[in-house]
Amino acid sequence: MLSPFAPKPLDFLPLSFKALKNPPKLLHYVGELKHLQAPLKVAIVGTRKPNTYTQQMTATLAKELVKIGAVVASGGALGVDIIAQKNALPSTIMCAPCSLKRIYPPSNAKIIQEIAKVGLILSEYTEDFQPYRFTFLERNRLVIALSDLVIIPEAQENSGSMASARLALELNKPLFVLPQRLFESPGTNALLAQNKAKAIYSTAAFVEGLARDFGLNVPQTLPDPTEVGFLEFCQKSPSFEEAYALFGDLVLEQELLGVVKREKGRVVVQ
Structure with a gap:
């Protein structure tokens, strides 16, 4: 789907991208660059087919993170990505798997257009570059590198989200997941079992802890x-x-x- 955007070249490369083995050579953007200056950027990525619990908790996490001044980064994909970004608006950064002259996926066009207006969308692709299988992994590496920590609410084994988890660990990014029922999210359950990720047992406690760690406004604690x-x-x-x-x-x-x-x-x- 062609976009109505008028992308501009970004005349600098965010320092976080320089930690990548293959950093982007050039970035294009639409939206508000101020989001790059957020004191806390949190990646939320995951399955395209989240269960009801994951959908609800992803939305809650995004809303609560924004309240303390954080920006949510993701890839605009179906499922966890777009749920997180919709609920974080306007405080969200999307990394696209194609040029900004295209909207992908088309089914998320309405929210992606809103992100382009009040959030920020980045792409390393020029002209009318279409999404390919490899560009989704390339897109994901930007989301992870850009962020201070990574949340994967739900993921299958051998998925793109698990590739993102491996990159987060390589870059020493703190990794968090939602505790899930057995067999419902084998990827994140494996990360917990291997002590590669920490579980978010309380949204309020998790967000309050981040606020304290990053010197942000500590939200009022939810009542018992x-x-x-x-x-x-x-x-x-x-x-x-x-x-x-x-x-x-x-x-x-x-x-x-x-x-x-x-x-x-x-x-x-x-």
Whole structure:
């Protein structure tokens, strides 16, 4: 799909790209260059077919990271990438697998056009260069190199996301994943099992820790579930839909921690 963008050449190369074995020779951009100066850039990349839990947690992570002044970097791909970037707008940087005269994938055109207006899109490809299989890996290396740390919410084995994980480790980038059920995300589960990544067990604690580490605004700590009536509410065995409507991602976090569980569509206290 051809784009309406008017890309410009970037007259400098971000220092983080110079750590790559094959840094880009020239970059083109559309959008706001100010995002390159963000005090914290976080890559969020992952599967194109995320489960419901991954979709919800990716959106929450992106929103909370933006609140502390971070910028989310990704590749604009289907699934985890575009969910993260949509929820991070305008604080997001996309690295494209083709020239900026094209929009890829076309199904994400609406969000990508919004990123071009208020976020930032980078590409190392010129003219009307189309995406090829190898350019997705090349695109991913820019996303990882640009970022201070990397989050992979869900990934299959031998996937592009796992190639990104390997590069993150090579570049000594802190690597984080979501704890997933067995067999649902074998790639990230393997990273945890091999102690190559850390798990995000609490969105609030994770984001607060980053804020302190990078000298950003520390968000207000979320109240304990018992203080907001969460456990009392769950004693009534409400439907998951009812609980999520009132407490949002807190339901998923407490389920992950084993405080509550789902039985036949209802939330019950363990």
